Amino acid sequence: MFSLDLLLNAIVAGILIGGFYAAVSLGISVSFGLLDVVNIAHPSFVILGSYTAYAMNRFFGFDPLLTGLLFTPIFYALGVVVYRLYYLGFERKGEESLRGLVFFFGVLFIVEVALLLAYGVDYRMIEAGYVGQSFHIGVVGIAFRLLLPCLVGLMITVALHLFLSKTFYGRAIKAVSQDSQALRLMGVNPVKIKRIAFALSIATASLAGALLILIGPVEPSIGREYIGRVFAIVVLGGMGSISGTLAASVILGVVESLTATFSGPSWAPAVSFGILLVVLAVRPAGLFGR
Amino acid sequence: MALGAAWAPAAQAADPIKIGFGMALTGALAGNGKAALMSMQMWAEDVNKKGGLLGRPVELVYYDDQTKPAAVPGIYTKLLDVDKVNFVVSGYGTNVIAPLMPIAVERNLLLMGLFGMANNEKTKYKNYFQIMPSGPEPALGWSQGFFEVAAKQQPKPQTIALVGADAEYPHNALAGAREHVKHYGFKVVYDGKYPPSTVDYTPIVRAIKATNPDLVYVASYPPDTAGIIQAVHEVGLPVKMFGGGMVGLQFAALQTKLGPKLNGVMNYEFYVPEPTLSFPGINEFLARYQAQAEKAGVDPLGHYIPPFAYAYVQVLGQAVEATKSVDQKKVADYIRANEFNTIVGKVRFAPNGEWAKSRVLMVQFQNVKGSDVAQFKKAGTRVVLYPEESKSGTLIYPFSKVLK
Numbered sequence: 146m147f148s149l150d151l152l153l154n155a156i157v158a159g160i161l162i163g164g165f166y167a168a169v170s171l172g173i174s175v176s177f178g179l180l181d182v183v184n185i186a187h188p189s190f191v192i193l194g195s196y197t198a199y200a201m202n203r204f205f206g207f208d209p210l211l212t213g214l215l216f217t218p219i220f221y222a223l224g225v226v227v228y229r230l231y232y233l234g235f236e237r238k239g240e241e242s243l244r245g246l247v248f249f250f251g252v253l254f255i256v257e258v259a260l261l262l263a264y265g266v267d268y269r270m271i272e273a274g275y276v277g278q279s280f281h282i283g284v285v286g287i288a289f290r291l292l293l294p295c296l297v298g299l300m301i302t303v304a305l306h307l308f309l310s311k312t313f314y315g316r317a318i319k320a321v322s323q324d325s326q327a328l329r330l331m332g333v334n335p336v337k338i339k340r341i342a343f344a345l346s347i348a349t350a351s352l353a354g355a356l357l358i359l360i361g362p363v364e365p366s367i368g369r370e371y372i373g374r375v376f377a378i379v380v381l382g383g384m385g386s387i388s389g390t391l392a393a394s395v396i397l398g399v400v401e402s403l404t405a406t407f408s409g410p411s412w413a414p415a416v417s418f419g420i421l422l423v424v425l426a427v428r429p430a431g432l433f434g435r
Numbered sequence: 436m437a438l439g440a441a442w443a444p445a446a447q448a449a450d451p452i453k454i455g456f457g458m459a460l461t462g463a464l465a466g467n468g469k470a471a472l473m474s475m476q477m478w479a480e481d482v483n484k485k486g487g488l489l490g491r492p493v494e495l496v497y498y499d500d501q502t503k504p505a506a507v508p509g510i511y512t513k514l515l516d517v518d519k520v521n522f523v524v525s526g527y528g529t530n531v532i533a534p535l536m537p538i539a540v541e542r543n544l545l546l547m548g549l550f551g552m553a554n555n556e557k558t559k560y561k562n563y564f565q566i567m568p569s570g571p572e573p574a575l576g577w578s579q580g581f582f583e584v585a586a587k588q589q590p591k592p593q594t595i596a597l598v599g600a601d602a603e604y605p606h607n608a609l610a611g612a613r614e615h616v617k618h619y620g621f622k623v624v625y626d627g628k629y630p631p632s633t634v635d636y637t638p639i640v641r642a643i644k645a646t647n648p649d650l651v652y653v654a655s656y657p658p659d660t661a662g663i664i665q666a667v668h669e670v671g672l673p674v675k676m677f678g679g680g681m682v683g684l685q686f687a688a689l690q691t692k693l694g695p696k697l698n699g700v701m702n703y704e705f706y707v708p709e710p711t712l713s714f715p716g717i718n719e720f721l722a723r724y725q726a727q728a729e730k731a732g733v734d735p736l737g738h739y740i741p742p743f744a745y746a747y748v749q750v751l752g753q754a755v756e757a758t759k760s761v762d763q764k765k766v767a768d769y770i771r772a773n774e775f776n777t778i779v780g781k782v783r784f785a786p787n788g789e790w791a792k793s794r795v796l797m798v799q800f801q802n803v804k805g806s807d808v809a810q811f812k813k814a815g816t817r818v819v820l821y822p823e824e825s826k827s828g829t830l831i832y833p834f835s836k837v838l839k
Contacts, residue, residue, distance in 0.1 A: 151645050155638050162635045265732050266466040268657045268683065270692035272806065277696060279669040288669040291635060360634060362661045362689070366463075370632040405638040410629030411601055 147407065150284040155406040156399055157285050163398025164295025165360060167302055167391045168353040169371060170378040172346035175305070177376070178385030179322040180339050180346075182231065183246055186253040188368030188375065190347050194220065194354015195363045196260055199269045209271050210297065213355025217348045224347030227252060228340045253368070260365035268362035276359060294356035301349055302391045308345075309387060318342040322385055374417075381421050383434025392432055396420070449487070451494035452761060454479075454748065455520030457510040459527050462502025468527045470724075470733040471549060471744035472497065477723060478748045488755045500526050507534040515542065521761045522751060525549050527740065536560065545767040547747045548788070550740060552607060555788045562767040563788040566747035568705055570793025571785040574611030578652065580797025580821030581679040581701060582615035585650050588832060592649035592675050596625035598639065598663075599654030599680070608654035608680040624648050633659065636666040649675045657683030661693060668696050668838070675833035678702045684800075685739040687808050697800035699837030704796045706738050706779060707817040709827035712796075716778040720745060725812065736811055746777035797821035799830060 169191055176184040197216050198209035207215075235245040275289040309315035317338045320328045325335035357363060378397055382389030400420060401413040408416075424432060456475075459468030479493045487493055496518050500506045507526070514520045515538075523539075524547040525532045532551035536558045539546040548554060548565035553573050555563045570576030585592055597612055599605030605628070616623055624646040629639055640663065643651060651674050653663060660683040667677065678701035683689045685704060690697065706712060708721070724737040734741075753776075754769045755761060774783040783791040798817040803810065810816050818828030831837055 148645065151641060154641050158635060158637050158641075165634070261461075261465075266463060267686070267688040267734075268661065269688070270661060272692070277665060277668055286637075286670060288637065288665075290665065290669070291637070360662075361665070362658050362692070364658075367658070374632070402635070402638045405629065405633070406642045409627045410633060410639050411627070414630050414632070 151406055152403075153283075153285050155402045157287065158291070159399030159402030160395055161287070161291040161295040161398070162402065163391075163395030164298035165291070165356055166298070166374070166378055166394035166398055168294060168298035168349070168356050170375045170382075170390050170394055171298075171301055171305055171387065172349040172353065173375050174379045174382065174385060174387060174390040175318075175346040175349075176343055178379050178383075178390075179318060180342055181322070182228075182236075182241070182339075182343060184249050184343075184346070185246065185372055185376075186249040186256065187346070187350065188371040189253045189256040190220070190223075190350035191354045191357055191371070192260065192363055192365060192368040193256055194351040195358040196264060196269070196354070196365075197351065198355040198358050199264075199271060199363075202271050202273070208273055209355040209359055210293065210352075213297075213352040216351040220351040221344045221348040224344030225340055227347065228343040231343075232336060232340070257365045257368075264365065266364060268364050269358070270362045271358045273359070290359055294359055297352060297356055298394070299391070301352060302387060305345075305349070306387045314338070314341055318345075319385075377418060377421050381424055381431055383431030386431070386433035386435075389431060389433025396432075449491040451492045452488050452522075452755070453494045453496050453518065453520040454522050454524060454751070455496045455511070455514030455518055456524045457498050457500035457507055457514075457526040457531065459502040459531070460499040462500075464502045464528050466733060467740045468500075468502070469731060470728070470737060470741050471527050473727060473731055473733065474720075474724065474737075474741040474744040475748050477720070478745050478752070482752055488752055489759060489761070493752070496520055500531055502528075502531070504530050504534045507531050508538060511535060511538050515544075522547075522763075522766075524747060524751065525551065527744075529554060532565075536563070539563065543763065545751075545763045545770070547751050549744060549747055552604070559787065561771070561786070561788075562763070564747075564750070564767075564770050564784045565788050565790075566743045566750070566779075566782070568743075568779070568790045568794035570795070571787055571789045571791065572611075572793075573789065574607050575614055576611075576793030576795050577608050577703060578612045578615055578679055579793060580703070580795060581652060581676070582612070582619050582621075584701070584797055584820050584830060585621075585676055586619045588675065588830075593622055594624045594646075594648045595621045595650040595652060596627075596643045596646060596648040596674075597623060597652050597654075598625065598627050598629070598643060600631050600656055600659050601628040602631055602656065604656070604682065605654035605680070609652075612652050612654070612679070621650065629659070631656065631659070633662070636662040637670055639663070640666040640670045640672060644670060644672055651677045652679040653677070654680035655682060657686075657689060660684060661689055664693055664696055664700065671838060673833075673835040673838070675835070676701055677834045678799075679797075686734050687736045687811060688734070690736075690803075690811050691806045691808050694806045695803050697803050699800065699831055699834045701797055701799045701820070701834075704738070704798045704817060704819075705794075706742050707796065707798055707819060708738065708812060709814045709817070709819050709825070711819060711825045711827045712780070714778055714780045715776065717742060720778050721812075735808055742779050746779045746782065749777045750775045750782060794822065794825075796825060799828075801828065801831060 201207035201212040279288040382393035404413040550567040660681040785791040
């Protein structure tokens with residue numbers, strides 16, 4: 146069954162899906178990797194982004210990507226509120242480790258139940274002219290449904306990388322992850338910086354959600370399918386490394402695609418997590434971790 | 436507290452006949468559970484309008500089982516011991532019927548089942564009757580039509596790819612399909628499972644395409660059903676027949692979103708609005724159901740579970756009337772020995788409580804244009820190819836003809 150045609154297609158499909166994984170994982174990379182906030186509710190915010198894109202598409206005919214972009218400020222504000230609650234309830238008291246985890250579990254359920262009540266359990270899909278269209282470069286077929294999420298994933302990665310490395314707030318976010326006390330001594334309020342960073346991570350979920358519903362149908366609890374995968378990507382890439390997250394996303398995407406093509410799709414998660422274990426054994430900080 | 440009751444004012448004086456059940460009104464299967472409840476309430480209304488059963492009004496006593504099997508024993512114990520219901524029927528689905536079986540056996544109850552897959556296989560309880568028309572051997576009945584239609588084509592297809600999600604239903608469906616593959620002498624060139632968390636199905640479809648099969652049999656759940664069909668259109672799959680056991684294509688949600696991409700896809704169904712399946716009362720039922728569906732937030736078509744949810748209490752009601760009794764044993768004996776006229780056609784049960792003869796339909800999507808839901812309410816978009824007596828059109832063959 147092996148052929149060059151199949152191999153090339155598998156690699157391209159893997160890169161495309163890797164770009165999408167990056168879009169979903171970047172938010173976790175910021176909150177978990179940089180801030181040490183284990184936001185396991187992140188995938189449910191992504192699903193919230195999907196339903197926002199769905200609603201705007203259904204009622205106003207908006208393109209999902211446009212909705213994803215337009216709603217980033219609202220998701221940012223939502224992130225501010227969630228972080229405020231988390232900070233006041235747990236982080237300030239130094240109870241963030243286990244109780245904070247329970248808090249995010251609670252947030253996950255609240256988001257899921259709210260979506261369930263509003264939209265029911267049916268799977269929702271989106272209508273856009275380019276969904277279902279594809280083009281060929283030589284023997285390689287590329288679907289717009291996968292190409293767009295990959296490009297947007299790359300764009301978010303670049304934007305986030307530039308923000309973190311070139312701007313004052315970006316550098317402050319990196320600094321707060323290293324030593325918040327030192328940052329305080331420099332006259333910067335670490336809580337404010339963490340709030341900005343966390344809100345930014347939730348803002349990325351707006352776009353990631355729009356990408357998710359472009360790729361396939363969603364239902365309120367489908368985010369749980371992604372929890373393991375996105376945390377694995379963040380750990381594999383190296384905690385808090387934005388470029389590492391992208392690299393890990395593409396590696397996992399390509400590995401899954403090759404496994405699904407040549408050895409049977411059932412093996413894909415096992416091979417992905419096997420790679421994670423091997424990398425952690427050799428490089429405990431992850432691929433790009435310090 | 437019971438969530439609801441229905442009876443006609445005229446019959447209020449008499450002691451009601453209570454039918455108790457748990458139903459998925461929240462949780463993963465709530466979409467179907469709510470639709471089933473609505474149908475059962477329609478049946479209770481109809482019966483009560485005619486004066487009830489044995490001159491007594493019918494009252495439905497139900498609780499939300501939250502789609503949780505663990506909630507089932509408590510609900511039914513309360514129904515039987517506190518609410519003192521006359522009959523119990525099951526909630527929706529295999530997983531909530533399983534914990535109900537031991538209760539029914541222990542208390543010697545008549546139990547009507549709603550869409551359970553082989554729940555009685557181990558128990559072999561004689562007073563269990565199940566309304567999903569998958570026949571006495573469900574795993575085989577499920578895909579019988581796909582393989583019988585395939586084997587009749589000239590020249591006969593030779594090779595097949597089998598693929599499905601790594602989960603309980605696809606396992607059963609594929610096990611049945613493998614039996615048929617052996618029986619009809621096809622050669623398996625691809626036999627793969629994928630994890631339910633798969634995001635992109637194009638590598639799987641490409642791998643199948645590389646094996647160049649004549650037939651592709653798919654056993655999938657709704658998200659993978661949509662993902663695979665999209666990938667088939669993006670990759671192109673030049674095969675002769677495609678589909679078979681794809682869950683989700685029975686509902687308006689996926690039908691309207693996939694639209695013309697469905698053309699040529701073959702799939703199992705239990706009821707479709709074709710003239711060959713025009714049973715007495717079904718059209719009136721669907722018109723009433725569809726008028727209420729949007730407000731209730733359930734599937735606007737109601738072709739999958741609602742008619743059967745109406746029919747399983749219809750069977751119970753007819754048996755009560757015929758025996759003039761509410762005695763569990765008498766009514767169960769009657770159901771075992773007789774045929775019933777329901778809105779889903781004539782129903783007779785096999786000794787294991789399944790339909791005596793499978794009536795899993797094999798349909799092919801044809802003439803689907805755009806995403807309008809109204810087209811699926813009429814005949815012509817899901818043409819019945821199997822069984823022969825319900826056939827309503829001819830197969831578009833090969834599938835690749837539609838893909839172009």
